[in-house]
Amino acid sequence: MKVLKFGGTSVGSVKSIRCLKKIVEKEAKHQPVVVVVSALGGITDKLIETSRLARRGDGRYRSEFDAMVMRHHRMIDTIITDPKKREDLFRTVDSLFEQLKSIYFGVYLIRDLSEKTQDAILSYGERLSSSIVAELIKNAKLFDAMSFIKTTRKNGSHVLDSELTGRLVREAFEEMPRISVVPGFIGRDNVTDEITNLGRGGSDYTAAIIAAALDAEVLEIWTDVDGFMTADPRVIPSAYTINELSYIEAMELCNFGAKVIYPPTIYPVCVKNIPIRVKNTFNSYHSGTIIKKSVENDSKPIKGISSINDTTLITVTGLSMVGVIGVNRRIFTALAENGISVFMVSQASSENSTSIGVKDSDADAAVNVLNNEFCKEIETGAMFPMHAESGLATIAIVGENMKHTPGIAGKLFGTLGRSGISVIACAQGASETNISFVVEKEFLRKSLNVLHDSFFLSEYNVLNLFICGVGTVGSKLIEQIKAQHDELKQNRRLKLNVVGIASSHNAIFNRDGIDLDNYRKQLKESETSNLAMLRNEILGMNIFNSVFVDCTASKDVASLYKVFIENNISVIAANKIAASSDYNSYISLKQTALARGVKFRFETNVGAGLPIIGTINDLRNSGDKILKIEAVLSGTLNFIFNELSDDVPFSETVRRAKEQGYSEPDPRIDLSGTDVVRKLVILTREAGYKIEKEDVEKRLFVPEEYFNGSINDFWERLPLLDSDFERRRKELENEGKRWRFVARMENGKTDVSLQAVGKEHPFYNLEGSNNIVMLTTERYKEYPMLIQGYGAGASVTAAGVFANIMSVANI
Incomplete structure (x- = not known):
């Protein structure tokens, strides 16, 4: 719950x-x-204001009360449409208002507002x-x-x-x-x-x-608000939302002026390790800020800057304090017993003075309490009367990673010093989660701005992305980019700027970046696009650090890669056509990218988000040689053969694969082995062998005639194969084996076929739509390397494309 x-x-x-x-x-x-x-x-403030009018005997309390009644009535009239429910709610609300009216009248008559009465009044809101x-x-x-x-x-x-x-x-x-x-x-x-x-x-x-x-x-x-901000956006327009905070960081920011949540809120859930998520009611799709025990993979030393602008610094000083045990206990006990909160403490190492920060509203009371506590010492001259300095502001920089980052304090005070800002007092705990300091209030805005610039606004590494294809993979990629945008800016100093989005019929471009919240609407309203327009617009923008991301399966779009790479635009392809086309075209793209110093990445061509191609490249770059590849590369076919059972015939498994989005729109592409052949060709090439698709020997399990005719003919004829598959399946079951459609390469020779594997084989327990690749190399000869995991699905494929984008940024 x-x-x-x-x-x-x-x-x-x-x-x-x-x-x-x-x-x-x-x-x-x-x-x-x-x-x-x-x-x-605003009602709580109005309740307080109205009660004070009543206490003073000011008859205007009645009009203020009536205004509150009218506001609630208007709200009910507007949002409750059912007449009976509306009337019932009016009776409930009016009954509460009658009680409140009586309390106000009592306050008005006796001109007294006790704490008990005030609490009762406030409860009505x-x-x-x-x-x-x-x-x-x-x-x-x-x-x-x-x-x-x-x-x-x-x-x-x-x-x-x-x-x-x-x-x-x-x-x-x-x-x-x-x-x-x-x-x-x-x-x-x-x-x-x-x-x-x-x-x-x-x-x-x-x-x-x-x-x-x-x-x-x-x-x-x-x-x-969207969550905790790096600073107050009213002061610093460039402040941005913090994605994750630890409980300690959130508590520190709350204690120092960040009014996002009430500070005591954190303790009860912290004890139970229950995360807190701060979200915006008016922007519910924003991920907000998550507060939890610890933040993983967090490299930013500073999380936020917070401030309290009504600070009074009270200094307790005297020569008799040096080496005397219990002075600080007396200070804080006296203040606590009088309900005065201290939010900062700074003590000289000589122990002859202790400075405490309190709010301006508590300053006079705090001075009186401490003068009374140390009245005897003050009378004898052993201590001086309390010195209070107002017109100050307290600033805190917060972040648990400060303790792992040398030089934070030096950078902090150096930045302030170069800006002509004097630090009146400072404090840093041994945990190094918070560095707090006091400045004159007139320097608060300047201090916040120079610190935010120093710690948060270093120049970003910008990647300008052109995304082609907004189907299942493309749309998921855009969602992921949108979700990660602030995280990458904050923690990686990387700004992903989507400057172009194209569908099969339309395209939009904006050098300053496209609003990803409503790009589909913009696409619908844009002019019709074609391949030539797409090419000319992208080249015409001539924008730096450009990346073309192809999330289509289009041969025509793949034909644009060469010209883009020749114009120093990196290419990330989920599209398998280019890497599996004729060998000379494939190698030309790779060599041109190398010569131009840009990237041609296509990791998701095989295994969706699995690091298969990257691993092969790493092995070869380190001097290893790929001797053999054995793999189950079709999530669709693996799903089909895993679903096959007494109750689910072959034709039904194919239909399920299509309905659940594992297969191509035309499942014959999967059943014909075309997709697996493409993947095997790509892996074999990346392993260092020259090969064409025609070189792959195919031993298929569906008769050739099923691939002719219309898709409707295919679906009508498919059940004819069910009985044969069920007979063979039972035979395999009795033998303790399972079907796997295996792609195989050994010393450059390739084939794809349906194989029966026993329990001892690594492919036997492959579940669902997962893929698996077994690499035998000169180093991994006796114990081949296995790569296994989700091999299909829009989200993991998009994540793999995203990872390729990140590799272009050298992250």
Whole structure:
């Protein structure tokens, strides 16, 4: 199950709440979901403002209250179309508003607003929004968070009673509905049963508590941004979304001003190792930011820059502090007992001063608390009165990889120094996850910009891609490029810029890059294209670092490779035609690419995403010689013979292969061995042998006459082979063998045939549509090398093409 939390902006408008409905109902198709909601955007602030008007005896509180009622009514009128449901919801909401109206009137009469009353008032925001959401979403069940979120009084504040809350949550959700709706933020005191809350941002915390108690698969925080950013985009327009963060990195960024999630949210799920995904309600297709225990293969030392712009630095100093045990304990104990949070500490090595960073709003109280704590020392002159310096800002650079990267601090302070920015105080923990420093507030924007430029905006290696073919492979490739775009820019300094996309009839070009979110619409609206236009447009753009990516099976498109390579455009081909055409054309393409210093890559011609051709090239480049190749190279044929059984005749397996996308649109191409012959020719050539397709000996298992006539004739006649195949299959089964369509090369001699292999053979257990290649070389003679895995499918083929693109960038 998942827990999905939606913030105020996600329920703040008709558009956003409809997005919420769509997201929740989509997720609920796959698993149960718990939906935690905040109050409608701005309502919590309005509740506070209205209560203060009432406390002052200001009659304007009534108009503010009426405005809140009207806003909720308009929302219900717009989104709830069923008259009966709408009336029922109006009764529920109006009942809550009547209670709230009475509380406000009481505050107005007695001119008093206690903490207890304020908490009760604030609870109505989430109680109202959750009632609306629960009615909007079909088959949703509304839960009362106050029945299981329990708090206890500690140091003057309400804090979570974790043990009791965890038990009550598990009891409440013992019978899990498909969709549960829970108001966030609110709870009850475990002793007095009074309404309390978890603090501003507490809806995130509610969601995390529930996720941890129920061992959720993931906690999703839906908000109005795409995730954590490298910096505040309002200050730094070039800031971009961070794909992955560790719990520690996320906590550090939250503590230093990144308001994406409420900091206490992280702890409950961190303990249970439950990932947090931050996503945008208004851009649900963006992958967002995933927060987890550790980030694999992460080479970037800095993840983000965060800041707190209302900082006061308080310095506790005195000669009596040197070598005296317990001074810092007294500082932090006194502040904690008075509810004052410290977000940064800097201490001189001589121990004669300790500087602490607090928010401006806490500064006066902190100074008074510390002066009272050390009043005797101040009176005797052993310590000085507290010194507070305001008008400051705190900046933190965050990233767990800083501890593995020498020179980060030097680069940080060197960059600031060259920009004329003085550092007033700094702090770095032994874990080296965070380097924090204080500057004058007027230098905050400048500091953020120079650091972001220094750590994130180095020049990218740009590849300009022309993608031809938007069928199953081409469209998957575009999806993968889109999904990986930010990751590659952030972690590889590589920008993949798709400047051209062509289908069989249309093409679009844009030197600045094509919007991959709506390229299909652009293609439909573009002018009709042809081969000559495609060639002329690509050559005419004369753009640097160009790569032509062929995801078609077109002979005509393959004929363009030579001219592209001659014009210094690298070619990546999923299309097998060029590499399996006549040998002289094949070798000419390779030699021209070598001479021009560009790449001609076609790894996916054999084995989809399997590293077969690359491995053969590596072996040969290291001085080894390929003596023999034995392979099952057709995922289609392997699927067919693996599906064959008592219940599934031969003709049905062929039909299934086509329906499930394993075969060519015309399965006869697979059954004739044409595809396998092409692949074997390519492997044999890459192994260093000169060969043409005609040189391959073919021993087929379907009579030649089945390949003549129309495709409909083929399907009608195919069942005639079923009885013979079933008889032979049973014979094989009794012998403990299985069929495999094997391609074989030995010392340049090639053949393809249907073979029966026993249990001792490496090909025997080959499953599904997998491919397998066994390479016997001079070095791997006694124990041949095996390469095995998915050998068919659009996603893995596209991934192999993507890998070839990356090889052009020398990544």
